[in-house]
Amino acid sequence: MNSISRRRFLKIGAATAGVAATAGALSKFTKQGVKISSNIPEKGIYTIPTYCDLCFWKCNAIATVRDGKLWKIEGNPIDPMSKGRLCPRGTGGVGSYYDPDRLLKPLMRKNNRGEEKWVEVTWDEAFTFIADKMNKIKSEYGPEAVALFSHGIGGNFFKHLLKAYGSPNLAAPSFAQCRGPRDAGFRLTFGEDVGSPERTDIENSKFLVLIGSHLGENMHNTQVQEFATAIERGTKILVVDPRHSVAASKADWWFPIKPGTDIALILAWLNVIVNEELYDKDYIGKYAIGLDKLKQAVANNTPEWAYPITGIKAEVIRETAREMARYKPAALIHPGRHVTWYGDDSQRSRAIAILNALMGSWGRKGGFFSPVSLDIGAYPYPEYPHSEKGKVDNPDNKYPFAHETITTGIREATISGKPYPIKGWFVYATNLMFTLPNEEETIKAIQNLDLMVVVETLPSEITGWADVVLPEATYLERYDDLNVEFFKEPFVAIRQPVLEPAYETKPGWWMAKKLGEKLGLENYFPWKNIEEFLDTRLKTGGYSLEQIKKVGLIKGERQPIYFDEGVTPEFPTPSGKIELYSEQLAAYGFDPVPRYRKHEEPPTGYYRLLFGRSPVHSFGRTQSNPILFDMMKENEVWLNKFVADKLDLKSGDYVVLVNHDGVRSNRVMVKATERIRQDCVYIVHGFGHTSKGFVRSRGLGASDNQLVTKYKIDPIMGGTAQHLNFVSIEREA
Amino acid sequence: MARYGMAIDTTKCVGCMDCVVACKTENNVPEGLNRDWIQTIVNGEFPNLTMEIRSERCNHCTNAPCVSCCPTGASHYHDGGIVLVHHDLCTGCKACVASCPYDARFINPEGYADKCTFCVHRVEEGKDPACVSVCPTYCMTLGDLDDPNSEISKLVKSKNNHTNLPEAGTIPNIYYLIGDNND
Numbered sequence: 048m049n050s051i052s053r054r055r056f057l058k059i060g061a062a063t064a065g066v067a068a069t070a071g072a073l074s075k076f077t078k079q080g081v082k083i084s085s086n087i088p089e090k091g092i093y094t095i096p097t098y099c100d101l102c103f104w105k106c107n108a109i110a111t112v113r114d115g116k117l118w119k120i121e122g123n124p125i126d127p128m129s130k131g132r133l134c135p136r137g138t139g140g141v142g143s144y145y146d147p148d149r150l151l152k153p154l155m156r157k158n159n160r161g162e163e164k165w166v167e168v169t170w171d172e173a174f175t176f177i178a179d180k181m182n183k184i185k186s187e188y189g190p191e192a193v194a195l196f197s198h199g200i201g202g203n204f205f206k207h208l209l210k211a212y213g214s215p216n217l218a219a220p221s222f223a224q225c226r227g228p229r230d231a232g233f234r235l236t237f238g239e240d241v242g243s244p245e246r247t248d249i250e251n252s253k254f255l256v257l258i259g260s261h262l263g264e265n266m267h268n269t270q271v272q273e274f275a276t277a278i279e280r281g282t283k284i285l286v287v288d289p290r291h292s293v294a295a296s297k298a299d300w301w302f303p304i305k306p307g308t309d310i311a312l313i314l315a316w317l318n319v320i321v322n323e324e325l326y327d328k329d330y331i332g333k334y335a336i337g338l339d340k341l342k343q344a345v346a347n348n349t350p351e352w353a354y355p356i357t358g359i360k361a362e363v364i365r366e367t368a369r370e371m372a373r374y375k376p377a378a379l380i381h382p383g384r385h386v387t388w389y390g391d392d393s394q395r396s397r398a399i400a401i402l403n404a405l406m407g408s409w410g411r412k413g414g415f416f417s418p419v420s421l422d423i424g425a426y427p428y429p430e431y432p433h434s435e436k437g438k439v440d441n442p443d444n445k446y447p448f449a450h451e452t453i454t455t456g457i458r459e460a461t462i463s464g465k466p467y468p469i470k471g472w473f474v475y476a477t478n479l480m481f482t483l484p485n486e487e488e489t490i491k492a493i494q495n496l497d498l499m500v501v502v503e504t505l506p507s508e509i510t511g512w513a514d515v516v517l518p519e520a521t522y523l524e525r526y527d528d529l530n531v532e533f534f535k536e537p538f539v540a541i542r543q544p545v546l547e548p549a550y551e552t553k554p555g556w557w558m559a560k561k562l563g564e565k566l567g568l569e570n571y572f573p574w575k576n577i578e579e580f581l582d583t584r585l586k587t588g589g590y591s592l593e594q595i596k597k598v599g600l601i602k603g604e605r606q607p608i609y610f611d612e613g614v615t616p617e618f619p620t621p622s623g624k625i626e627l628y629s630e631q632l633a634a635y636g637f638d639p640v641p642r643y644r645k646h647e648e649p650p651t652g653y654y655r656l657l658f659g660r661s662p663v664h665s666f667g668r669t670q671s672n673p674i675l676f677d678m679m680k681e682n683e684v685w686l687n688k689f690v691a692d693k694l695d696l697k698s699g700d701y702v703v704l705v706n707h708d709g710v711r712s713n714r715v716m717v718k719a720t721e722r723i724r725q726d727c728v729y730i731v732h733g734f735g736h737t738s739k740g741f742v743r744s745r746g747l748g749a750s751d752n753q754l755v756t757k758y759k760i761d762p763i764m765g766g767t768a769q770h771l772n773f774v775s776i777e778r779e780a
Numbered sequence: 781m782a783r784y785g786m787a788i789d790t791t792k793c794v795g796c797m798d799c800v801v802a803c804k805t806e807n808n809v810p811e812g813l814n815r816d817w818i819q820t821i822v823n824g825e826f827p828n829l830t831m832e833i834r835s836e837r838c839n840h841c842t843n844a845p846c847v848s849c850c851p852t853g854a855s856h857y858h859d860g861g862i863v864l865v866h867h868d869l870c871t872g873c874k875a876c877v878a879s880c881p882y883d884a885r886f887i888n889p890e891g892y893a894d895k896c897t898f899c900v901h902r903v904e905e906g907k908d909p910a911c912v913s914v915c916p917t918y919c920m921t922l923g924d925l926d927d928p929n930s931e932i933s934k935l936v937k938s939k940n941n942h943t944n945l946p947e948a949g950t951i952p953n954i955y956y957l958i959g960d961n962n963d
């Protein structure tokens with residue numbers, strides 16, 4: 048293991064002659080006010096609707112400019128997502144514009160990769176360099192050899208560029224590192240995903256189960272709002288979490304489960320529900336198959352069996368199974384998000400899906416609604432070239448139920464050159480050093496590349512490994528693609544610039560178009576500008592750009608969203624029914640009904656490292672935002688009070704976490720608390736930045752990702768499980 | 781005469797700090813300082829725990845020591861009992877900062893005592909304060925405590941509640957709701 052590369056500090060824009068220029072520009076940018084769009088007066092108050100980019104939820108917002116300065120961002124009252132109230136990150140979006148660490152000019156690598164010596168270049172120089180490399184890669188290895196990693200809707204234009212260029216290798220960490228196992232588990236059961244935003248009808252639920260999902264700490268705005276409504280309405284809430292989360296503090300039951308044993312708990316619930324015939328008989332009879340086989344499969348999974356495994360008392364499991372069933376079909380077992388924990392995550396998600404099926408909650412009020420959307424067409428592009436080679440990430444269909452591209456599969460191919468070499472990476476708005484497990488492998492892959500381009504607004508750690516850094520304008524300074532949402536009410540929303548792009552930053556669409564033209568792909572970019580692109584798309588639905596610009600979003604007619612309201616129950620599985628027993632899984636040698644398998648436990652002196660979210664930060668993307676920084680500067684390591692006493696540590700002490708491979712974290716503050724089990728520790732993800740470009744946030748807190756050297760791959764869909772790492776605790780020297 | 785107060789339902793508050801962020805942008809609160817903040821109180825031992833999360837700020841006390849101790853008259857009661865500071869009269873002597881039992885005040889870098897104003901500039905336009913209007917759990921209510929028909933009066937009457945440090949004799953006007961009042 049090469050610890051030098053791991054510990055290397057990344058510096059962006061902070062080296063060489065560029066420093067002075069950048070620093071000068073920066074202070075001018077932050078101190079002397081901002082350039083505003085030409086249509087905004089210098090005096091008075093002006094509002095512009097747009098949609099938020101602080102996370103993937105895409106709440107509709109209204110930005111207010113006062114006397115030529117961005118003042119505040121509030122929710123758009125007509126928005127079904129935010130209902131006029133943004134989450135703390137969205138409210139703090141002002142800070143992403145005023146972030147003094149922003150990238151402001153295109154940069155090219157001067158020395159070795161990762162050494163972060165840069166020269167500032169013009170956009171044209173950057174594009175010429177990239178296009179030359181891409182042409183060379185295409186002629187030597189084929190267009191498939193350039194891959195794209197992207198996150199969020201802003202990646203759409205780069206996806207289009209890479210498809211036009213001829214690559215099928217486009218991936219987002221949100222699949223293999225986050226929600227993929229859940230989607231696979233629900234697809235295998237109902238034939239459909241739960242979607243993003245999830246189709247959970249929390250506000251109408253009467254019994255809500257959260258398994259490792261800390262709503263309120265993870266701010267999926269609409270869900271948090273609905274969660275509050277549920278509390279107000281007296282919904283019974285059951286939280287399964289090794290940690291006394293905020294949600295746990297609102298719950299009627301908190302199960303401080305032993306980590307890694309959730310499947311055993313769910314199987315025990317299934318056992319009670321099936322044996323006592325507490326399921327929705329009518330619904331199961333009409334829509335599901337495999338009940339008998341399910342019954343057989345869970346016959347031995349009694350609550351008494353589950354107790355020593357999970358630590359949850361048998362009578363409590365039995366009582367809560369009955370209680371849950373009493374509220375069916377408005378009993379919602381939340382599917383979660385970021386479910387890549389132990390390597391059998393698709394099976395855990397399937398167990399959750401089966402439990403929901405027995406409650407009859409799919410398609411029902413208080414369960415999972417059927418999302419609706421507006422009929423807005425795609426832009427009429429010419430057909431993309433066909434790739435003979437196919438995708439690189441999942442050779443021989445090794446992970447048979449991977450329905451999206453696996454980022455880590457692309458990384459693997461980049462290292463091994465198999466099934467064919469990958470020579471170029473485009474990275475859009477995703478800090479791969481913080482999202483992919485095992486940093487070492489990411490670095491190894493990058494070292495095999497002929498081209499590494501990063502499009503970013505901030506000098507994130509991955510930016511430090513780039514050949515070319517393309518500084519994007521923030522969401523407040525650009526148009527993006529339309530958000531045609533699938534949710535309770537159909538709507539289409541626009542992101543439009545509130546301010547002009549700062550310094551030399553540019554919107555992604557502009558970069559994609561310019562690069563496309565350099566690559567001779569101009570027929571894939573027939574629109575003159577983004578306005579024309581958006582207007583063309585909107586016209587397909589009978590709307591116009593002019594119309595939407597004023598209001599931010601256009602809603603369609605309300606439509607039925609539950610079976611009871613007239614939605615036709617459809618289950619696009621092979622049988623056309625809900626599959627309680629999965630022939631599909633059986634055919635590939637997987638358990639057709641989930642089974643509990645024991646996971647490794649931490650050796651003495653070690654604790655399982657768990658990680659999660661803070662309401663004021665999005666991944667590792669907001670720590671330098673001046674407003675959100677003020678809310679939370681560093682993360683803390685949660686340590687059970689008893690354990691802390693034993694180690695002679697108290698809240699406020701600093702420690703270093705050392706994992707089983709000897710990797711040491713940054714210093715991190717102890718939070719000695721009763722709110723966590725003794726066998727695990729917890730930190731919030733996204734801290735412990737190492738990039739020198741992060742003047743404010745660098746070195747504050749610990750990065751969970753650095754400590755995730757060990758991961759397991761979900762054999763069903765290729766997700767990388769990351770809750771398998773153990774750490775010991777050393778007092779800071 | 782109205783007596784403005786706030787009811788904050790701790791059973792719904794998730795401690796997300798959106799109220800704090802919204803206050804910062806709305807009122808241009810300088811970096812490193814806040815007019816409102818979150819308090820989390822944990823009781824019990826693992827696994828038998830209870831927790832109260834609440835958003836705190838100036839209580840706009842009816843009997844405010846910050847007003848009575850102010851030597852210049854800068855700290856004063858505004859209409860509706862809202863406690864405010866005249867920036868131009870304030871010398872930044874910090875008497876009020878010391879006298880407030882809730883630690884609700886700070887000295888703004890511009891030299892005057894600063895704190896929550898109940899967003900009086902918004903309230904007088906008929907809007908809610910920024911914290912109230914942003915809260916994703918809808919847990920805050922601002923209103924007239926003297927009007928028995930106001931939403932806030934009804935909440936305070938129908939739900940169990942407490943104020944902070946009632947023993948200080950300040951008569952705080954922020955009420956924390958802690959569940960249904962079933963008697």
Ligand code: SF4
Pocket residue numbers: 099100101102103104105106129133134135136137138266267268269665
């Ligand atoms: S949930 Fe928060 S960060 Fe995400 S889009 Fe909505 S307001 Fe923005």
Ligand code: SF4
Pocket residue numbers: 792793794795796797798799800818834835914915916917918919920
């Ligand atoms: S915004 Fe609302 S839920 Fe969030 S901390 Fe403030 S009061 Fe609590």
Ligand code: SF4
Pocket residue numbers: 837838839840841844845846847863879880881882883884885895950
């Ligand atoms: S909370 Fe403090 S600052 Fe506010 S009115 Fe009472 S004493 Fe004055």
